[in-house]
Amino acid sequence: MTPTDATDFTALPPYRPRQFIPGGVDLTDLATVTGLYQALLDRPATSAEALEGWLLARSELDAAVDQARSILYIRMTCQTDDPARAEAYRRFIETVEPAIASLGDKLDRKYLEARRSSGSDLGRYGVYERNVRADVELFRQENVPLRTKESLLSQKYQAITGAMTVEFEGLEHTMPEMRKFLLEPDRSRREAAWRAAARRRLADRDRLDDLFERMLGLRTRIAANAGCRDFVEYQFRACRRFDYAPADCRRYHEAVARSVVPLWRDILEDRRRRLGVDCLRPWDTSVDPDGRPPLKPFERPEELAARAIEVFRRTDPALGEQFAAMDRQGLLDLASRKGKAPGGYQAGLSEARRPFIFMNAVGVDDDVWTLLHEGGHAFHAVATVDEPLLAYRGAPTEFSEVASMGMELLAGEHVGVFYAPEALKRSRRQHLEGVVRILPWVATIDAFQHWIYTHPGHSRSQRQEAWADVFGRFGGGVVDWTGLEEERASSWHQQLHIFEYPFYYIEYGIAQLGALGLWMLARKDPRAALAGYRRALALGGSRPLPELFAAAGLKFDFSEATIAPLARLAADELARL
Numbered sequence: 001m002t003p004t005d006a007t008d009f010t011a012l013p014p015y016r017p018r019q020f021i022p023g024g025v026d027l028t029d030l031a032t033v034t035g036l037y038q039a040l041l042d043r044p045a046t047s048a049e050a051l052e053g054w055l056l057a058r059s060e061l062d063a064a065v066d067q068a069r070s071i072l073y074i075r076m077t078c079q080t081d082d083p084a085r086a087e088a089y090r091r092f093i094e095t096v097e098p099a100i101a102s103l104g105d106k107l108d109r110k111y112l113e114a115r116r117s118s119g120s121d122l123g124r125y126g127v128y129e130r131n132v133r134a135d136v137e138l139f140r141q142e143n144v145p146l147r148t149k150e151s152l153l154s155q156k157y158q159a160i161t162g163a164m165t166v167e168f169e170g171l172e173h174t175m176p177e178m179r180k181f182l183l184e185p186d187r188s189r190r191e192a193a194w195r196a197a198a199r200r201r202l203a204d205r206d207r208l209d210d211l212f213e214r215m216l217g218l219r220t221r222i223a224a225n226a227g228c229r230d231f232v233e234y235q236f237r238a239c240r241r242f243d244y245a246p247a248d249c250r251r252y253h254e255a256v257a258r259s260v261v262p263l264w265r266d267i268l269e270d271r272r273r274r275l276g277v278d279c280l281r282p283w284d285t286s287v288d289p290d291g292r293p294p295l296k297p298f299e300r301p302e303e304l305a306a307r308a309i310e311v312f313r314r315t316d317p318a319l320g321e322q323f324a325a326m327d328r329q330g331l332l333d334l335a336s337r338k339g340k341a342p343g344g345y346q347a348g349l350s351e352a353r354r355p356f357i358f359m360n361a362v363g364v365d366d367d368v369w370t371l372l373h374e375g376g377h378a379f380h381a382v383a384t385v386d387e388p389l390l391a392y393r394g395a396p397t398e399f400s401e402v403a404s405m406g407m408e409l410l411a412g413e414h415v416g417v418f419y420a421p422e423a424l425k426r427s428r429r430q431h432l433e434g435v436v437r438i439l440p441w442v443a444t445i446d447a448f449q450h451w452i453y454t455h456p457g458h459s460r461s462q463r464q465e466a467w468a469d470v471f472g473r474f475g476g477g478v479v480d481w482t483g484l485e486e487e488r489a490s491s492w493h494q495q496l497h498i499f500e501y502p503f504y505y506i507e508y509g510i511a512q513l514g515a516l517g518l519w520m521l522a523r524k525d526p527r528a529a530l531a532g533y534r535r536a537l538a539l540g541g542s543r544p545l546p547e548l549f550a551a552a553g554l555k556f557d558f559s560e561a562t563i564a565p566l567a568r569l570a571a572d573e574l575a576r577l
């Protein structure tokens with residue numbers, strides 16, 4: 001059962017009874033929340049035992065406040081046409097969140113100080129302490145307002161790109177709507193739609209370049225304030241990348257160029273042949289190459305949850321049961337309906353320790369794969385439910401995306417629940433092509449950002465050249481951009497991470513390798529692979545990345561030795577599909 005308004009979580013009790021927070025308090029209220037954080041700051045934590053109790057009290061408070069924020073967010077996205085919900089969320093972000101940020105730094109310092117004086121054994125808190133120490137070392141009060149300015153510029157990016165609409169065939173369309181014309185079998189209609197959207201983007205090209213350069217300036221100052229050589233060093237530390245360095249990222253780029261780009265080129269060549277065209281143009285990369293109508297995995301959105309439960313059950317009966325329980329508890333809001341925000345996400349209700357999945361299913365193939373992905377995130381949350389420390393109930397992106405991308409490949413073996421055999425092949429082929437595509441795309445975005453932040457004072461045209469370079473190196477060289485050089489030169493403007501989440505992206509490449517590695521293990525021994533998957537998920541964030549990977553039977557390595565066999569596995573499977 002999927003309720004139409006999945007935002008009433010009053011029936012969900014805290015997973016553990018509250019010890020520190022009084023019952024019945026409003027955790028969206030600034031004075032209440034700061035009062036509770038202040039009480040923690042004032043509470044003595046001198047002995048090792050008192051310190052552990054203090055840490056768990058902080059964890060309880062962080063989880064409850066995080067859940068209050070999540071519920072406001074879920075309520076807003078489930079009904080965007082209710083201004084009161086948007087206002088409640090905005091108020092929380094503008095009042096409670098900044099207050100917690102600076103109180104959080106004070107609490108971190110108190111923790112480190114208490115650890116020094118108690119001289120106790122680190123025990124199981126090694127990873128936690130490493131993270132806290134890194135955050136405290138990098139924190140500079142003068143960077144707080146710069147960070148706020150940066151977030152405001154991010155909002156501007158959203159405003160500029162969100163306001164783009166295109167008049168096409170007499171009607172006004174948003175940019176996401178324009179994408180559906182690229183699935184259109186009529187090639188000239190596809191081309192017209194692509195050109196119309198590209199023209200619209202070019203109209204804002206200079207504004208977006210100006211905006212990016214202001215962000216670049218802020219980031220350079222933030223890094224200098226923190227005593228870092230450049231923003232590369234700053235962001236590696238801010239992202240807590242303790243287990244790999246820029247040189248490892250370069251090794252990833254090289255290995256992908258050698259082992260994956262040729263496979264991607266073959267996929268594009270095959271598409272060109274099947275489309276029966278002399279050269280593949282940018283508007284030819286999404287349409288079905290055999291001219292078939294779109295796949296239809298289910299008729300009514302209500303069918304999606306029931307079938308997904310069956311897919312997960314076939315993958316692993318225990319996971320199937322976990323997903324069925326989410327459905328029973330109203331933790332799945334899957335169907336698209338008027339007033340719902342676009343997209344899909346998995347949000348944690350941290351105090352109840354339950355996951356919630358939000359989607360906009362309309363009955364297309366993507367819905368199935370998105371749900372398998374979000375399902376993997378949800379299983380990760382369920383696996384860590386008995387971990388008392390909030391910080392350990394989630395893993396870094398490099399591994400949390402192994403949980404989700406890995407689940408796509410493991411459960412993807414069973415999407416026959418939705419499809420007849422021929423459609424199943426087509427769905428799995430499309431998905432696997434997408435998996436292959438991610439690896440060089442990650443290299444493109446990551447290599448470009450490394451170039452940007454190690455070339456201070458570069459000009460706009462130098463940046464365009466650098467983009468053309470990486471685009472050429474990882475793009476496969478099959479798509480013909482003749483006459484569209486300007487469109488290509490600014491096509492990175494569409495990648496919101498470059499603006500809003502600088503330097504995030506390599507995580508997805510690392511995780512995709514882990515997911516493929518897991519699939520390779522499952523091909524040999526599905527039960528052992530699933531046991532490893534669940535073992536690693538249960539560790540949450542309590543171990544460094546190499547240990548999380550090792551628990552799943554995977555190597556934390558992105559050199560050619562790891563990448564080449566995974567590319568061969570994907571190529572062999574594509575040849576069969």
Ligand SMILES: [Zn+2]
Binds near residue numbers: 373401404
């Ligand atoms: Zn994800």
